[in-house]
Amino acid sequence: xxxxxxxxxxxxxxxxxxxxxxxxxxxxxxxxxxxxxxxxxxxxxxxxxxxxxxxxxxxxxxxxxxxxxxxxxxxxxxxxxxxxxxxxxxxxxxxxxxxxxxxxxxxxxxxxxxxxxxxxxxxxxxxxxxxxxxxxxxxxxxxxxxxxxxxxxxxxxxxxxxxxxxxxxxxxxxxxxxxxxxxxxxxxxxxxxxxxxxxxxxxxxxxxxxxxxxxxxxxxxxxxxxxxxxxxxxxxxxxxxxxx
Amino acid sequence: xxxxxxxxxxxxxxxxxxxxxxxxxxxxxxxxxxxxxxxxxxxxxxxxxxxxxxxxxxxxxxxxxxxxxxxxxxxxxxxxxxxxxxxxxxxxxxxxxxxxxxxxxxxxxxxxxxxxxxxxxxxxxxxxxxxxxxxxxxxxxxxxxxxxxxxxxxxxxxxxxxxxxxxxxxxxxxxxxxxxxxxxxxxxxxxxxxxxxxxxxxxxxxxxxxxxxxxxxxxxxxxxxxxxxxxxxxxxxxxxxxxxxxxxxxxxxxxxxxxxxxxxxxxxxxxxxxxxxxxxxx
Numbered sequence: 092x093x094x095x096x097x098x099x100x101x102x103x104x105x106x107x108x109x110x111x112x113x114x115x116x117x118x119x120x121x122x123x124x125x126x127x128x129x130x131x132x133x134x135x136x137x138x139x140x141x142x143x144x145x146x147x148x149x150x151x152x153x154x155x156x157x158x159x160x161x162x163x164x165x166x167x168x169x170x171x172x173x174x175x176x177x178x179x180x181x182x183x184x185x186x187x188x189x190x191x192x193x194x195x196x197x198x199x200x201x202x203x204x205x206x207x208x209x210x211x212x213x214x215x216x217x218x219x220x221x222x223x224x225x226x227x228x229x230x231x232x233x234x235x236x237x238x239x240x241x242x243x244x245x246x247x248x249x250x251x252x253x254x255x256x257x258x259x260x261x262x263x264x265x266x267x268x269x270x271x272x273x274x275x276x277x278x279x280x281x282x283x284x285x286x287x288x289x290x291x292x293x294x295x296x297x298x299x300x301x302x303x304x305x306x307x308x309x310x311x312x313x314x315x316x317x318x319x320x321x322x323x324x325x326x327x328x329x330x331x332x333x334x335x
Numbered sequence: 336x337x338x339x340x341x342x343x344x345x346x347x348x349x350x351x352x353x354x355x356x357x358x359x360x361x362x363x364x365x366x367x368x369x370x371x372x373x374x375x376x377x378x379x380x381x382x383x384x385x386x387x388x389x390x391x392x393x394x395x396x397x398x399x400x401x402x403x404x405x406x407x408x409x410x411x412x413x414x415x416x417x418x419x420x421x422x423x424x425x426x427x428x429x430x431x432x433x434x435x436x437x438x439x440x441x442x443x444x445x446x447x448x449x450x451x452x453x454x455x456x457x458x459x460x461x462x463x464x465x466x467x468x469x470x471x472x473x474x475x476x477x478x479x480x481x482x483x484x485x486x487x488x489x490x491x492x493x494x495x496x497x498x499x500x501x502x503x504x505x506x507x508x509x510x511x512x513x514x515x516x517x518x519x520x521x522x523x524x525x526x527x528x529x530x531x532x533x534x535x536x537x538x539x540x541x542x543x544x545x546x547x548x549x550x551x552x553x554x555x556x557x558x559x560x561x562x563x564x565x566x567x568x569x570x571x572x573x574x575x576x577x578x579x580x581x582x583x584x585x586x587x588x589x590x591x592x593x594x595x596x597x598x599x600x601x602x603x604x605x606x607x608x609x610x611x612x613x614x615x616x617x
């Protein structure tokens with residue numbers, strides 16, 4: 092059965108919806124214009140609200156008005172491609188780097204990237220985190236531990252972790268007390284809760300080597316070359332639930 | 336267990352939802368929110384499933400489309416149905432996906448015979464993939480499109496007859512569509528084929544923020560309006576009790592406030608049930 096006229100209708104309605112969002116466009120039929128506006132607003136609001144839910148610290152740093160103006164611009168440029176809006180906002184950090192009104196807030200893209208890693212961690216697969224005993228077995232056997240599916244790590248130019256922490260409800264450090272320096276981040280999800288910690292260069296090197304499938308010896312060498320503190324590295328990773 | 340009135344589940348109400356022992360209570364979640372690999376939200380859904388019946392309400396199948404439902408999305412839905420064993424699975428008589436973009440709203444289409452055939456094929460594909468009956472919901476309409484060959488109740492009835500799908504009657508959407516398109520809401524309610532109705536939705540609406548616009552919008556950010564309750568009582572007194580959901584997605588009040596709205600629906604269902612029992616007895 093041909094479905095041609097339906098396809099044609101969807102094409103025309105979809106085009107009208109997109110065109111009606113452009114500044115200066117006037118839809119001739121006022122009833123159609125109002126209907127398109129309702130659909131456009133509902134659809135855009137859902138995507139913008141999803142972005143706000145996934146980037147609460149960026150929203151707080153920006154302020155509501157500036158954030159939602161930015162969200163509207165982001166949604167126009169990168170509309171949702173699928174119905175799972177709980178993961179909406181991929182590459183928002185990249186968008187922010189070129190977003191003119193945010194160019195004074197150089198740390199914003201890094202904080203956005205950190206929040207994206209938190210979203211990824213939140214929805215990652217479940218796995219039992221590696222305990223001290225299994226770690227001892229890996230050391231004895233020189234085998235390679237896996238990263239927990241929720242583990243994410245990266246190096247930032249800005250103190251993104253400290254800024255993020257200052258915006259949590261249980262924040263201990265005031266925003267003013269943040270020391271301006273590059274920070275690495277470790278995002279994990281022990282006991283079903285996303286946790287963010289500062290990761291030093293040694294920890295990042297160790298985790299990146301593990302992620303690349305290196306055995307424990309090679310990962311330790313990489314960590315050592317990056318100046319890892321071995322008295323705290325493995326206990327910290329185990330405590331954070333970073334390995335599996 | 337008999338289910339009566341339920342609530343849309345909100346993560347912030349998890350503890351209260353787990354503790355609540357109200358007679359006939361159930362919860363509905365948006366299926367797409369749980370199409371994830373793992374983590375605490377999926378764990379919370381499984382915990383809730385241990386206490387209350389759950390229904391999966393989809394907002395992304397895009398069944399009223401010239402395109403077939405997305406295969407990856409169908410697979411995810413099938414996986415979730417398998418894990419949750421829901422009370423019901425539903426989605427809307429509308430389209431969202433076109434030219435690679437997902438519109439997070441329920442877009443209209445001309446209800447032609449050609450569309451009937453295509454939508455029926457899409458529903459059959461969904462039901463084949465998930466292995467259970469789909470409940471199809473009437474959307475809120477904002478424009479009287481040219482080219483309809485069937486009324487919405489007639490279109491829905493024909494879909495049910497062809498595919499074995501059930502109907503999810505959103506009474507607020509009937510109210511909103513009737514107000515916006517100048518239809519008779521009572522006549523719409525009276526035209527709904529009772530035998531196919533598997534679930535009912537009740538929600539709040541609000542005025543279009545554009546001061547020039549006469550439209551009302553299906554905003555889910557208000558309590559259920561009195562006019563919607565009236566239509567609901569009319570429907571239930573004719574077709575008998577059906578699982579009924581209080582939908583609230585924005586401007587979310589306390590759990591207790593939602594429960595008091597839910598109690599209103601529960602009472603209406605209990606009265607209808609009593610009447611039905613009396614009919615049987617006498």
